[in-house]
Amino acid sequence: MVKTEKKKLTDFEKWFRFMHRAKHFLFTPFFPFKTHKPDKPYEDRPYIIIGNHLSALDVVFAAMATKKPVHFMAKKELFEKGLMKKFVTKCECIPVYRDGNDMNGVLKAMKYLKNGESIVIFPEGKRNKTNEKLLPFKSGATALAIKTKTPIIPFVQVKKIRFLKMAHALYGEPIEFTEYYGKKLTEEDIKACDEILREKLLELYDRLSDMLSKKKKRQK
Secondary structure, three states: OOOOOOOOOOHHHHHHHHHHHHHHHHHOOOOOEEEEOOOOOOOOOOOEEEEOOOOOOHHHHHHOOOOOOEEEEEEHHHHOOHHHHHHHHHOOOEEEOOOOOOHHHHHHHHHHHHOOOEEEEOOOOOOOOOOOOOOOOOOOHHHHHHHOOOOEEEEEEOOOOEOOEOEEEEEOOOEOOHHHOOOOOOHHHHHHHHHHHHHHHHHHHHHHHHHHHHHHHHHO
16 A cells, blocks of 8 residues: 655644644633634635734634635734744735735735635725724735635624633635636726625624624523
8 A cells, every 4th residue: 555645844834733723722711712604614725815904813813714824914014023023924924015005015925826825915904993894995905816816715803802702703705706817907897896895894794793793682
């Protein structure tokens, strides 16, 4: 019987595997959370993971979308100094400007996707500290998905992850803009796709709010 050679993990893959395991005793006892996903796991291909942005801990929900490692698009300032520089470097994050106009970041993201790896983008560009469900989107996520023919995994949270407070995230079915594949994108095309993505996140937001509201009523 021929033995199949086991694939050797990269340092990046080892790091994410460690973090997935460590969350059970280093994170969830202090910052509990629950994820709500479709029955089919997101493991079959690379994805662009998109979510709303409430706190620095949103990265946890993004990383929990799949068991595979993910690359975060992160603001360039985090790569400058201190512990965050070490962390984002070890996680192989993609440095970008806040306004989303960063060709080097886009090219690096495309390289990861074409290599079969997933990336994470928070399209609001900054944390939402308002009472609005979502901030205006920075363009780029849907255009990147179309150019690389990559489906998007949307997820939302209603309340941010907090110390000793249960948090929830709802993940949607993958979104794929196949009708635009191979087409020269116009500004109107990108705006239309951004709006579809935004509406999907708002739909998930309302669904999660309703789920949590019903749960709260049952507990009374």
